[in-house]
Amino acid sequence: MAICVERSPAMVVGLLAILKAGGAYLPLDPAYPCARLRQVLGDAAPRLLLADAAGRAALGPEALVDVSVVDLETATPAWAELSASDPEPRALGLTARHLAYVIYTSGSTGTPKGVMVEHHSLVNLGLAQLVLFGVCSNSRVVQFASFGFDASAWELVMAFGAGAALHLPADEFRQASNKLSDYLRREAITHATLPPALLQASREPGCLASQVLILAGELPKAELVRSLASASIVNAYGPTEAAVCATVWSCPDDFDGPVVPIGRPIANTRVYLLDGHGGPVPFGAVGELYIGGAGVARGYLNRPELTAERFIASPFVEGDRLYKTGDLARYLPDGNLEFLGRNDDQVKIRGFRIEPGEIAARL
Known part of the structure; x- marks a missing residue:
C-alpha cells in the first residue's frame, strides 16, 4: 500500500497501521519531485494509496487515475465502522x-x-x-x-x-x-x-x-x-x-x-x-x-x-x-x-x- 502524506503524526500512524495489518508500505514523500513520485508509483503499481491533500497535490490528478485512493480528509473514512483492535496475524495467515x-x-x-x-x-x-x-x-x-x-x-x-x-x-x-x-x-x-x-x-x-x-x-x-x-x-x-x-x-x-x-x-x-x-x-x-x-x-x-x-x-x-x-x-x-x-x-x-x-x- 502506497502512502503519500505530509510529515506529521498521521504519517507515523499510517505507517504503523499498514504494518500492524500485515501489509507492506510504499513511502512517497510529498516533498520529492513529482516526476520521481510518479516513476515510483508507476513501477510499484500499488493497489491502494493512503493520501492527504499534500500527497494528492504532489502526485497530481493524472497519477491517481489507476490507483484506489484512501483519503485521510474524507468526512466518513472507510475505517470508521471497523474494529479499533489490531487484526490477528495468524488468523490472516501472516x-x-x-x-x-x-x-x-x-x-x-x-x-x-x-x-x-x-x-x-x-x-x-x-x-x-x-x-x-x-x-x-x-x-x-x-x-x-x-x-x-x-x-x-x-x-x-x-x-x-x-x-x-x-x-x-x-x-x-x-x-x-x-x-x-x-x-x-x-x-x-x-x-x-x-x-x-x-x-x-x-x-x-x-x-x-x-x-x-x-x-x-x-x-x-x-x-x-x-x-x-x-x-x-x-x-x-x-x-x-x-x-x-x-x-x-x-x-x-x-x-x-x-x-x-x-x-x-x-x-x-x-x-x-x-x-x-x-x-x-x-x-x-x-x-x-x-x-x-x-x-x-x-x-x-x-x-x-x-x-x-x-x-x-x-x-x-x-x-x-x-x-x-x-x-x-x-x-x-x-x-x-x-x-x-x-x-x-x-x-x-x-x-x-x-x-x-x-x-x-x-x-
Whole structure:
C-alpha cells in the first residue's frame, strides 16, 4: 500500500497501521519531485494509496487515475465502522516472511530500484538497536529522515520497539543545523541519527550531540567525530538491501585514528570480504563486501534478473543469502571494517587502482 502524506503524526500512524495489518508500505514523500513520485508509483503499481491533500497535490490528478485512493480528509473514512483492535496475524495467515515495506533507492548508481524488505528483517533491526544503543521506554528518539528514505524505518523501530517517545521536528528545524541544535536540547533528545554532512556544516557540531548520536548515510571524517566527544558516537553502515544497517562502530573515548571504521556486524548479520572469484581475501587486504543474515532483503521489485545478480546463495552458510554490495572494505588490525569506496569500473584508493574483482595489495 502506497502512502503519500505530509510529515506529521498521521504519517507515523499510517505507517504503523499498514504494518500492524500485515501489509507492506510504499513511502512517497510529498516533498520529492513529482516526476520521481510518479516513476515510483508507476513501477510499484500499488493497489491502494493512503493520501492527504499534500500527497494528492504532489502526485497530481493524472497519477491517481489507476490507483484506489484512501483519503485521510474524507468526512466518513472507510475505517470508521471497523474494529479499533489490531487484526490477528495468524488468523490472516501472516508470517514474518511477508513484506514490511518497499523503498526505492536514490538512483545514484543507476535506475531507482524498489527494495523489498520483510517483517523479520525489520524486527531483527529493532532488537539489535535496543542492545546496541540502550534504547528504553524513557528514551526520546528524533525522527529526522524523510520517510521515503530507509533511515526513517530505522528511527521508527528504534522508538516504538522500546516504547520510547518519537519526536518529529518541523522542516525548519531539520534544514538548519543551528535550529536543529536548539530543538534537540529543548526536547531532551537522547537518540539522534544524522547525516555527517549536516554536522560538518555546523559551526559548532558538538552542540548537536544527544546522548547517543548515530552517524549514517555517508562516511564521516575523523576530525568531525573527534569534535563530537560530548556524545556517545556511533557510525552505522548498511545499504537499503540489508534492512538499513549491517555494521556499527562505537567510538572509543580516546579515538585519534585517521579514518572512521564502519565497525562490526549487528546481531544475526554476517559480512564477508570476497575477491572476484568469490573467495575470502587475506586479512588486511581489500575485498568486496557481501552481507548475509537476517537483514538481507527479498530482492528488487519487478527486477528478477538484477535480483539474481545481486542476491546470491551463500557458499558459507547453508540456506543463507548474500547481498553483493559493490562496496570495497578491509579489516583493520583491531577487527573493525574500514570502508574504502565503491567497486565501480575503476576505483582509485590511496594510490592503488583496483580493477573490478581484483584484490588490492595490503595497504
